[in-house]
Amino acid sequence: PKLYGNGENVRDWIHTDDHSTGVWTILTKGRLGETYLIGANGERNNITVLRDILTVMGQDPDAFDWVKDRPGHDRRYAIDSTKLQTELGWKPVHTDFQKGLEQTIKWYTDNRAWWEPAKAATEAKYKQQGQ
Template sequence: RRFEPDDPYRPSSPYSSTKASSDLLVRAWYRTYGVRATISNCSNNYGPYQHVEKFIPRQITNVLCGARPRLYGTGENVRDWIHTEDHSRAVWEILTRGRVGETYLVGADGERSNVEVLREILRQMGRPEDDFDWVRDRPGHDRRYAIDPTRLEEELGWRPLHTDFREGLAQTIGWYREHESWWRPAKEATERKYAEQGQ
């Protein structure tokens, strides 16, 4: 079953709790004071310009730096991947045409496990599929994100344009290859932080 707009929140970590509480605060301002607001929730993004701390850019830049990628836990955590351009288009539609006070979920039917995504990155970058290290899982790490975008699709007519994940991933890898000067300054500090956390 996928997450739907009216489902109750069940955050499992301090990180996800802050996200949930911000949504609840916005809903309260709308209901109590009529503040004109919409809420959008999205799962994991991929594409250009993502910070190297995020899963896909971290793996790509590790390979580009000659380091072995690292994978949390068993790698079976599932994420509903969506291209950044599709997410941005959806947010614009929600901001400009969405119903005030409504919650819209942004997803592209992109469910894949982290290990599946990492192996695809390694394949596309010419490395063996098992050329990575396992590291301990993050505390409170959710097992599955799955988004039901039906309301967004039916009310606002939005549809994802990037529906071929492998193609989108290839373009993303190409972008990081060509823009090392953009991500390189943040890479060392990011990896140092992860190393301190054992990840």
């Protein structure tokens, strides 16, 4: 894997199930024209997440390459989901980051036949374009 910049960029990491239920809540309960942010109060920096992924996968947590960050890359994405939680009653369920990460990696490991063809097709397309 490659890590851009210094690894200190911060994101609000959210379990896919929580994101999906947040979208569904907005679609079914939200007010037309309103903006709702979906977040799980799961801020972590990229280097920590990458090292956690490598560790869960049985790899050396330093088994990645540093690459130059792209210009204008945001250092932090701050998500405030207070409006979604208070107005529509949505709350994230999967708040144990480590457990959610392990479940996600297991799902991808168990379902290779679902995602590997799409990955191979995408990589072939980029290779054809010289990327």
